[in-house]
Amino acid sequence: MNPPVKMLLIYVDETDNWGTTPLYEALVRRLRQLNVAGATVQAGIMGFGSHKTVHQKRLFGVSDDRPVTISAVDNEAKIRAALPEIRGMVKEGLVVLLDVEVVPGPPPEE
Numbered sequence: 585m586n587p588p589v590k591m592l593l594i595y596v597d598e599t600d601n602w603g604t605t606p607l608y609e610a611l612v613r614r615l616r617q618l619n620v621a622g623a624t625v626q627a628g629i630m631g632f633g634s635h636k637t638v639h640q641k642r643l644f645g646v647s648d649d650r651p652v653t654i655s656a657v658d659n660e661a662k663i664r665a666a667l668p669e670i671r672g673m674v675k676e677g678l679v680v681l682l683d684v685e686v687v688p689g690p691p692p693e694e
Contacts, residue, residue: 586686587659587660587661588659588660588683589657589658589659589660589683589684589685589686590657590658590659590660590663590664590681590682590683590684591655591656591657591663591681591682591683591684592620592654592655592656592657592663592666592667592670592679592680592681593653593654593655593678593679593680593681593682594611594653594654594655594670594674594677594678594679594680595651595652595653595677595678595679595680596608596611596651596652596654596674596676596677597649597650597651597652597676597677598627598649598650598651598652599649600652600675600676600677602673607673607674608625608652608654609625610673611623611654611670611673611674612625612654614666614669614670614673615654615656615666615670618662618665618666618669619662620656620658620662620663620666621656621657621658621662622656622657622658623654623655623656624654624655624656625652625653625654626652626653626654626655627650627651627652628650628651628652628653629650630651631650631651632651657684657686663681667679667681
């Protein structure tokens with residue numbers, strides 16, 4: 585049986601920073617340093633959070649402050665070990681931990 589797998593989802597704004605680095609970039613780099621299997625950053629088209637401000641594309645496709653989601657998947661122990669440090673980096677935003685199942689690829693062809 586495979587060990588439990590978790591997905592870490594982090595919701596922040598595109599303009600959030602960690603020092604002089606975009607927060608999403610700092611989070612991905614830290615997850616890599618913590619040996620998490622992988623992470624992906626996706627920019628949202630439209631969204632809102634606890635402040636109820638809607639972020640969306642404006643005139644000429646320029647965004648006011650796009651929502652950004654960082655997702656990472658690994659075994660539960662590794663994600664939980666990274667969580668306190670990641671949570672400390674996200675001052676405003678949402679951090680979610682989900683149970684997931686990794687679907688194996690097709691068997692190799694002979």
